Amino acid sequence: MKKEMPAPFRRPAALAAAILAVLAWVVPACPAAERKVVVYYFHTAYRCPTCRTLERLSREAVSEGFAAELADGRLAFRSVDVTRPEDRHFVDDFRLYTKSLVLVEEGGPAPRWKNLARIWDLVREPAAFKHYVQQEVRTFLSKAGGSGGRP
Numbered sequence: 001m002k003k004e005m006p007a008p009f010r011r012p013a014a015l016a017a018a019i020l021a022v023l024a025w026v027v028p029a030c031p032a033a034e035r036k037v038v039v040y041y042f043h044t045a046y047r048c049p050t051c052r053t054l055e056r057l058s059r060e061a062v063s064e065g066f067a068a069e070l071a072d073g074r075l076a077f078r079s080v081d082v083t084r085p086e087d088r089h090f091v092d093d094f095r096l097y098t099k100s101l102v103l104v105e106e107g108g109p110a111p112r113w114k115n116l117a118r119i120w121d122l123v124r125e126p127a128a129f130k131h132y133v134q135q136e137v138r139t140f141l142s143k144a145g146g147s148g149g150r151p
Helices: 012-026 049-065 067-071 089-093 126-144
Strands: 037-045 075-080 101-106 114-115
Touching: 037 049, 037 126, 049 067, 049 075, 049 126, 067 075, 101 126
Parallel strands: 037 075
Antiparallel strands: 037 101, 101 114
């Protein structure tokens, strides 16, 4: 005797709708308005002059280019010492191997992030450095609220 499949499995559209309904209940979507982008500057306890310059230029690029976004909470800048026990997880989370500037969209089901690796190439050219960071932040912000995962 041939066994009949349950009704939802006979209609793929109904099955997809059921799965989406369960996911919406289990992982509630965070509205784009509640999502924000954080610009993290990751460093260690030892801070050489170049590392301090990286942080200063990063902070200046963000504050000079995104005053409105900082004021309304869509954007934040955080400096994090990854040698502190409570912050060591960032090394694995973002595959860090040196001082880094990482853009992270928080508030979605899975964080979207991007490491701005060119900061090391541009650290001796402040105008180019700031332009690069501002361009990357602008592009990242424009996609905030989209799908999660690493770009």
